[in-house]
Amino acid sequence: MNRAVRALLVLIAVTAVWGVTFVQVKDAVALYPLFAFLALRFAIASITLAPPGTRRLGSLGRAGVAAGALAGALLGAGYALQTAGLERTSVSSTGFITGMYVVLTPLLALALFRVRVERAAWIGVLLATAGLALLAGIHGGSVAGDLLVLAGAAVYSLQIVLMEQYAPRYDAVAFTLVEMLTAFAGLLVIAVALGELSVPHGWTVWGALVVTGVFASALAFLAQTWAQRYTTATQTALAFSLEPVWAAFFGFTLAGDRLGAVGWLGCVVIMAGIVVAEPASAGVLARLVRRA
Numbered sequence: 001m002n003r004a005v006r007a008l009l010v011l012i013a014v015t016a017v018w019g020v021t022f023v024q025v026k027d028a029v030a031l032y033p034l035f036a037f038l039a040l041r042f043a044i045a046s047i048t049l050a051p052p053g054t055r056r057l058g059s060l061g062r063a064g065v066a067a068g069a070l071a072g073a074l075l076g077a078g079y080a081l082q083t084a085g086l087e088r089t090s091v092s093s094t095g096f097i098t099g100m101y102v103v104l105t106p107l108l109a110l111a112l113f114r115v116r117v118e119r120a121a122w123i124g125v126l127l128a129t130a131g132l133a134l135l136a137g138i139h140g141g142s143v144a145g146d147l148l149v150l151a152g153a154a155v156y157s158l159q160i161v162l163m164e165q166y167a168p169r170y171d172a173v174a175f176t177l178v179e180m181l182t183a184f185a186g187l188l189v190i191a192v193a194l195g196e197l198s199v200p201h202g203w204t205v206w207g208a209l210v211v212t213g214v215f216a217s218a219l220a221f222l223a224q225t226w227a228q229r230y231t232t233a234t235q236t237a238l239a240f241s242l243e244p245v246w247a248a249f250f251g252f253t254l255a256g257d258r259l260g261a262v263g264w265l266g267c268v269v270i271m272a273g274i275v276v277a278e279p280a281s282a283g284v285l286a287r288l289v290r291r292a
Contacts, residue, residue, distance in 0.1 A: 007227035011239035014220045014227075019246025021208070021216045022091045023254045028208035029087055033196035035187055037209070038079055040200065042184035044213025046177065049222075053177030064170045065178055071166065072182025074159040080187065082152030088145025092257040095247020096131070096270045097149040102240065103128045103277045104157035112161060124277025127269055134266030176221050244271060 029037055060068065086094045106121040132146065166175065191197045200206055248267060251257035 007230035024208040035191040039187040045217035048218035056174035068178030072179035076183030078155035085148030091251030099244035127273030131269030
């Protein structure tokens with residue numbers, strides 16, 4: 001098995017981990033406050049990356065630390081919005097709406113860097129928007145929850161666009177450590193201000209913290225960085241399009257999601273928009289890399 005195939009399998013495994021964490025996080029934040037949970041998640045991620053990353057921080061310089069801090073702030077904001085939405089809507093809806101970051105990425109690249117957007121991206125936007133309209137108001141979900149998740153997807157898109165500018169310039173481990181620490185610090189301040197911080201109890205919360213902190217945050221982002229050395233932008237984008245599929249699978253099998261015909265149709269239409277927009281999104285990211 002060559003490196004490209006192994007890398008693609010790693011990316012698929014990462015999306016599977018992200019998919020199952022939607023179920024775990026939804027259960028955990030029903031028992032433990034949202035911002036405290038996210039602060040501890042990124043604390044665990046930071047501790048995981050600290051041994052290999054601390055000695056490399058000097059390689060970043062001021063510009064690298066500032067870039068990592070900005071990326072981390074966006075990451076923390078995206079997760080806060082997504083998790084707040086997940087509290088209010090279904091696992092399957094959250095997964096498919098989160099996947100819309102693929103559709104939104106070319107539009108943000110156009111707005112920020114004047115990168116040309118292909119027709120496929122605009123078609124993807126129309127399909128994804130139609131699918132979102134079908135999902136709105138389904139049983140077990142809420143319009144407010146879906147909109148919070150959509151806002152989180154928009155923040156993820158912005159973070160991805162900026163990462164395509166930053167990633168080639170800096171050490172991956174050190175940069176990711178700064179990201180995790182920044183997200184942790186910002187969420188900790190909010191959790192303390194809200195009086196949410198306390199010692200978690202029970203395996204539901206601790207299990208979710210360990211899986212999301214170690215596997216879905218620290219190791220997943222490092223695995224993504226490694227894998228993208230050996231795969232094309234299009235292959236990476238197509239692998240990531242499986243995340244909402246995994247979320248729907250685990251939502252159905254583990255969380256008992258039953259969206260009904262209209263809700264599942266909305267998911268299918270969103271997925272169609274994501275698939276249509278994937279090549280355009282990959283092309284935009286490739287052009288951003290060449291500019292970096």
